[in-house]
Amino acid sequence: MKHVIAFDISMGKSYMVVYNALKKCELEKEIEHTRPEFAALKLLIGDIIDGYGEQPHIVFEATGVYSRPLERFMQENGYRYCLLNPLEAKLQCDTLRIHKTDRSDAHQLALTHFTNNRRVKINSCDVYTQLKALSRHYSELDDELSVVRSRMHKVIQVTFPELERIFTSKSELFLNVAQLFPHPDIVLSYSKTIIKNRIIANTNKRISAKIAEEKAVELLKAAEQSYPAVSSTDVFCDQVIVYAKRYQELLHQKEQCIDKMATLAEGLEEYSLLLSIPGIATNTAVRLLAEIGDIRRFDNHKQLNAFAGIDIRRYQSGKFIAKDKINKRGNKHLRKLLYIVIQNMIRLRRFGQNHFVDYYDKLKKQPYNKCHKVASIACVNKLLKTIFFLVTHNMNYEYRLAANS
Numbered sequence: 001m002k003h004v005i006a007f008d009i010s011m012g013k014s015y016m017v018v019y020n021a022l023k024k025c026e027l028e029k030e031i032e033h034t035r036p037e038f039a040a041l042k043l044l045i046g047d048i049i050d051g052y053g054e055q056p057h058i059v060f061e062a063t064g065v066y067s068r069p070l071e072r073f074m075q076e077n078g079y080r081y082c083l084l085n086p087l088e089a090k091l092q093c094d095t096l097r098i099h100k101t102d103r104s105d106a107h108q109l110a111l112t113h114f115t116n117n118r119r120v121k122i123n124s125c126d127v128y129t130q131l132k133a134l135s136r137h138y139s140e141l142d143d144e145l146s147v148v149r150s151r152m153h154k155v156i157q158v159t160f161p162e163l164e165r166i167f168t169s170k171s172e173l174f175l176n177v178a179q180l181f182p183h184p185d186i187v188l189s190y191s192k193t194i195i196k197n198r199i200i201a202n203t204n205k206r207i208s209a210k211i212a213e214e215k216a217v218e219l220l221k222a223a224e225q226s227y228p229a230v231s232s233t234d235v236f237c238d239q240v241i242v243y244a245k246r247y248q249e250l251l252h253q254k255e256q257c258i259d260k261m262a263t264l265a266e267g268l269e270e271y272s273l274l275l276s277i278p279g280i281a282t283n284t285a286v287r288l289l290a291e292i293g294d295i296r297r298f299d300n301h302k303q304l305n306a307f308a309g310i311d312i313r314r315y316q317s318g319k320f321i322a323k324d325k326i327n328k329r330g331n332k333h334l335r336k337l338l339y340i341v342i343q344n345m346i347r348l349r350r351f352g353q354n355h356f357v358d359y360y361d362k363l364k365k366q367p368y369n370k371c372h373k374v375a376s377i378a379c380v381n382k383l384l385k386t387i388f389f390l391v392t393h394n395m396n397y398e399y400r401l402a403a404n405s
Contacts, residue, residue, distance in 0.1 A: 003048050003056035006110035008102045009063045009070060015102040018044075018056075019110045028103070033069040042077060055080060059113050061089045075123055082118040084109075087329065092116055127264050128293045134264075135290030138257045139333060145250045152178075152243035158229045158236045159183050162222035166215065172251075175244045176202035177219075182240035183232040184223035192216050261286035269394065270295060274387065276396035278354045279345035284337070288387070291334035301388040308334045310380055326377060338380045345379075355402040356383055 002021065007014040018027040027044075031037045048056050058081040060070060067083075074081045084092075093108040156163055159182050167174035180198055181187045187195065195216040200207060230236050265271040265286045274285040298304045305311045309330025315322040328335070342356065349357045356379045362368065363375040370378070390397060 002054055003052065004110045004113045005045070005056050005058045006106050006113065007058075007060035007070060008106035008109065009060055009067045010102060011066050014060070014070060015106045016041075017106045017110050018048075019114075023111065023114055025107070025110075028106070030102075038069075038073050041073070045077075045079065057113060058082065059084065059109055059118065061086055061109070074121075080120045082113070083121040084118070122297055125268075125294065127268065128289070131261055131264055131286065131290035132293065134257055134261045135287050135333070138254060138261075138287065141250050141254050141257065145247065145254070148243055148247050148250060152240065152247060155236050155239045155243065156182075159234070159240055160223075160226060160228055162226050166218050166222060172205070172248070173199065173203040173207075175248050178244040179241045181219065181223075182237040182244075183230075184226040184228060185232040187219055187223035192220060195219055258283050258286060261290065265289050270391045273390045273394070273396060277383075277386070277390075278352050278397070278399075279341060279348060279356075284341055284344075287337055288334075288341075291331055291337060292387075295388060295391045298388065301385040304384050304388050305381060307331060308338060308380075308384060310335060310338075310377055310384070335380075338383060339376060342376050342379045342383065346376075353399045355399060356386075 003026075004019045005016065006019075007016050013030055013032050015030050016028065017025055020026050031041060045056065045058075058074065058079055060067060060081070061084045063086070071081075071083070089109065092112045093105065095108075153164070153169075156178065162184075163174070163178055163181075167177060177199065180202065181195075190198075192213070193216075196209070196212045199212045199215050200209065262282050268289065271285060271289060274280055274288060275282070280288070292304070292307070295304065298307070302311065306327070307330050309328045309332065310326045311330075312324050313327045314324055342360070345354055345357055346360060359382055360375050360379050363370040363378055364372075386397070386402060389395070
């Protein structure tokens with residue numbers, strides 16, 4: 001067994017221990033995540049390599065953004081290292097006696113490395129890292145969009161609730177009109193012609209003068225009948241404008257995010273393979289690539305299932321047998337995305353043949369008679385299996401072959 005260097009990482013620093021092949025601790029100290037400290041670490045690793053002719057085993061736990069500087073150091077210097085999942089590290093290092101400090105955790109990581117067969121981290125293409133960062137940013141924008149949408153709905157119900165009935169609430173035109181006419185009294189201060197012209201001027205889509213005039217008439221009628229809870233000078237009207245503007249900004253940022261991801265993904269072979277699957281378009285394909293990463297690093301589709309957290313968790317003790325459930329220990333962002341993909345496929349079944357939908361219909365009928373969620377997760381399993389097969393065999397999706405598999 002080689003030397004083992006283990007790190008327990010916290011914000012901006014790590015506690016490092018060095019063990020020799022005889023399981024004796026030769027060095028332990030705290031290091032800061034700075035250039036001088038990493039330079040000293042490089043010299044230390046170099047001395048061990050020169051003295052023993054081989055690189056020591058390096059192990060540490062993934063701790064989100066805090067472990068990224070140490071990861072970059074390992075990658076730039078070409079060191080092989082083991083990056084542990086926090087749950088994996090906890091299960092391997094847990095003892096009956098609870099004594100948790102940075103120092104003790106580092107020692108436990110090092111000592112357990114002698115008895116555990118840990119996989120060396122395989123550095124994937126930087127494109128996947130960039131895609132993942134953009135995908136998480138997209139999710140954050142989506143979450144913020146939900147909050148802004150809820151707040152905008154609340155204030156519009158106070159100022160001019162009829163707006164949400166006249167226009168589609170997620171459309172660009174609705175957001176522009178909400179900024180122009182947040183209150184019915186503002187609408188009544190303009191003529192039909194001015195309102196019509198403003199509607200035409202404030203939509204990116206082509207809209208005929210006739211339809212714009214019809215919308216203007218609807219808007220005027222609604223303004224005449226509307227009895228808002230506040231006056232046109234109330235601060236709620238200002239809030240409608242602020243939320244509508246912010247909503248537009250978030251929509252544009254989401255589009256820009258997907259465009260960036262698509263540009264990055266075009267150089268990957270699996271991108272076109274994913275697009276060949278019915279029900280998967282640009283948005284879904286780039287986000288799947290971002291969350292899965294390099295699919296070829298998995299040995300089989302079962303590992304991919306575990307990564308997504310849809311592998312089966314079974315529990316039996318004596319005569320008690322618990323109901324099978326999915327583990328949900330994997331990537332929750334990927335799991336949610338895959339579930340949404342299956343729901344879209346089911347909803348858009350009329351546009352083409354799809355063996356995932358065929359499988360869903362089969363599970364819903366007798367003698368299976370599965371509930372909707374169980375059948376959907378089974379389809380997610382089949383989708384992941386198909387994606388793994390297509391990528392590893394460099395094949396496009398074909399319904400005829402998939403339906404017979």
